[in-house]
Amino acid sequence: MTHTRDLIGIGVGPFNLGLACLAEPIEDLDAVFLEARDSFSWHPGMLLDDATLQVPFMADLVTLADPTSPYSYLNFLKDIGRLYFFYIRESFYPLRREYDDYCRWAAERLTSIRWGQPVTRVEHDGAAYVVTSASGEVWRGRRLVLGTGTAPRLPFEVNGPALHSTDYLTRKAELLRTRSITVVGSGQSAAEIYADLLTEQETRGFDLTWLTRSPRFFPMEYTKLTLEMTSPEWTSYFQALPGVRRAEVRAGQAALSKGISADTINAIFDELYRRQALGGIDTTLLTATEVRAAQWDGERYSLDLHHTEQDVSGRMVTESLVLATGYTTRVPSFLDPVRDRIRLDEQGRYAATPTFSVSHTDDVFVQNGEEHTHGFVAPDLGMGALRSSTILAGVLGREVHPVEKRIAFQEFGMPDRFRSPSEQPARSAS
Template sequence: MRGILDVVGIGIGPFNLGLAALLDGKEEVEAVFLERKGSFDWHPGMLIDGTTLQVPFLADLVSMVDVTNRHSFLNYLQEHGRLYHYYFLEKFHIPRKEYNHYCRWVAERLPSCRFSMEVEGVIPVDLPDGEKGYKVSAWDHGSGQEKHFMTRHVVMGIGSVPSIPDPCKEMLNDRIFHSSEYVFSKCRLKGKRSVTVIGSGQSAAEVFLDAVRIQEEEGFSLNWFTRSDGFFPMEYSKLGLEHFSPDFTNFFYHLPQERKDELLKGQGLLYKGISAGTIADIYDLLYERSIGGVRPPIHLQAMTEITGIGQAGSRYVLEGFHHVKKEAFSMESDVIILGTGYKQAEPSFLSAMDQGIWRDSHGRFGITEDYRLRSASGEATDIFVQNGELHTHGVGAPDLGLGAHRNAIIINQIVGREVYPIRQKNVFQSFGIGDPSGQEDGSQKTINSFERKDQKWTII
């Protein structure tokens, strides 16, 4: 390894793992990716039997920019002798367990991925060659030693953490837990009288569906509450899906921030709803359970917010409020599962740099169009952000289908040339007035050269 790295990736989730896969074999870039966990494991607490990705298999780590890459999902199938199995399966969406196994397979093939390495700090430094860069400090849990890496660029796979409602924050335990722990805590449902699920996104629906499947045998009553207006499906029409495209990201980025925030408020069902398939599976089970006039002890209620949780002996008391009828109520439950989604994690390793990072009036990072953090002066730094730019780049930020595209942009900036071509026209509709790319035929835009400007590689 040379003394100075070209890039250090912090966190190895799907997005930084995809970056590592796309950099594999690129001898001009020396990269290291650091992860505090001992191995790759993607939302292990939600690997429920029968669940699938919400995006097609082409949204793997590499295919959307390089279908010939050896780290593609199709090559994974071939290497594991499963091509015909998948061919006869005839499904576009792969099992979530298999996606996790696929990512683990890729991570194990990449020497740049190092696990049990917990990054503790990132500080700007002058590199020995006279350039500006960063010193990344990490604790190696394997050796019990601190390691230091000097690098020109940093890529943060920020990730997210469970979002816990205020009434529940002080009460989390083995019977009040977030859906991200469901697989590990599912045993807590056995022998209970009442189980309650809170939330209306995909995770809450998957937990509820799994609980319905065991509810009859276990004998508990089951409740599902959401403050949303209904148990609505995620937008999955073909033209609706075009919002998860580079074209919409480009349109969204150039809007004023107040317009972005306003637009995001009305786009929840693009990424927060329930898949139509999951809703159908739930309904089919409820229908079957009600044959012969049977009324199973299952209760679904929307437009209802859980405002507080208390305790009565060994049971919990939920305080609820129906925001349409303006009525309050209370009920008891033995187990409470919080399908309340996730929120953006704030990386502690940037604490030493906090005063030098630009934030908006809501405390959110300033991020350039090519995914760099802005410094306090507004200039672009050489720290890139993965999945921390919902407020600047729109609903596609956490979407697996745009991960490879974002990584292609990041790689092109790190290398200083077009390693991966960026297609300017990818959808049939225009989001602004006319076509902003000026290329209605969808042709590739060739980057002829790069010019260094305000620490940012700009296409000219």
């Protein structure tokens, strides 16, 4: 019979990679991580030369769980001889390319990762999960951790050569051969792509448009009391809300997770100002403008537009279309044979518990597939170490790395001491 592991991780993005780093030194944990790709790569289509993370370096794979781990970002810098450069730079925010290099450095030092193993089927034989890859290899494990990532979200049906931001750099040369480019999106990726194209436009002369349905170009809200919402107690508070109310709360939090770095916004404005001072600009920026449909005629797109504040319609034509419209979570088809074991909500999404379990028997966990249950912090890199610590505690029955329960000064929800007598929580008899 195939050797039975304690844990099988499926997918190796930053979150499962962090889990693998934290699991590596645990002697009584037998874990393996399967990844379809042949090596680690993190959003290669958006590794722009000057782009930085929107979170500090302490939101690395391990530090917030285990500051002494050999897989920390600072240890990476020391190992490659760049620690003093980073120190003198005096910025908490690594370049995105540096973060990708760091993750690859950590992945290459782990013994638990199996590359080139796309999972095609997961079954349960009554005692453990049986995981089969496209190569025909089979693994058996008592528990699974799903870290399969997210898929590009397309808000409308798209034909033709339109591209999602995830493919921007790999197809940038193709874009630059066209006479007009339109970027659709409201977040950091849209802003970075627009800024990058703005620098190219001056010499290449294409028309450049940026459309967002947001009422303005939202900056990322990054004040310290707001950052306290990336906390265990905020997540617990959010989970306790009714499902409809959770959706309402999430809808009002765009600036917390999908906003644009203030530095990026200011750099774009400064470049537009410079252009104007030198004789004019040839670009269009439109807010509160939703793209409802895109028709490709073989040469160009016709975009059906709707201005959400004026409630008027319009149309524009563009040769190239870049959709920086975010990502969505999907339950992978390889889980179909064990779908009856997976806990899903009425919309077919993972119904994750506070411990990130998504199975009725609490032996399947999810990484970054629980934003609707745990809140906007689910895709935040700073959430990874805490979530991995929680999952490891669920697997081992003990906390290898202490799981913080409270880190915020503020309180979320009505404190019991302020509630009216009729709304006090019930007390159990002693």
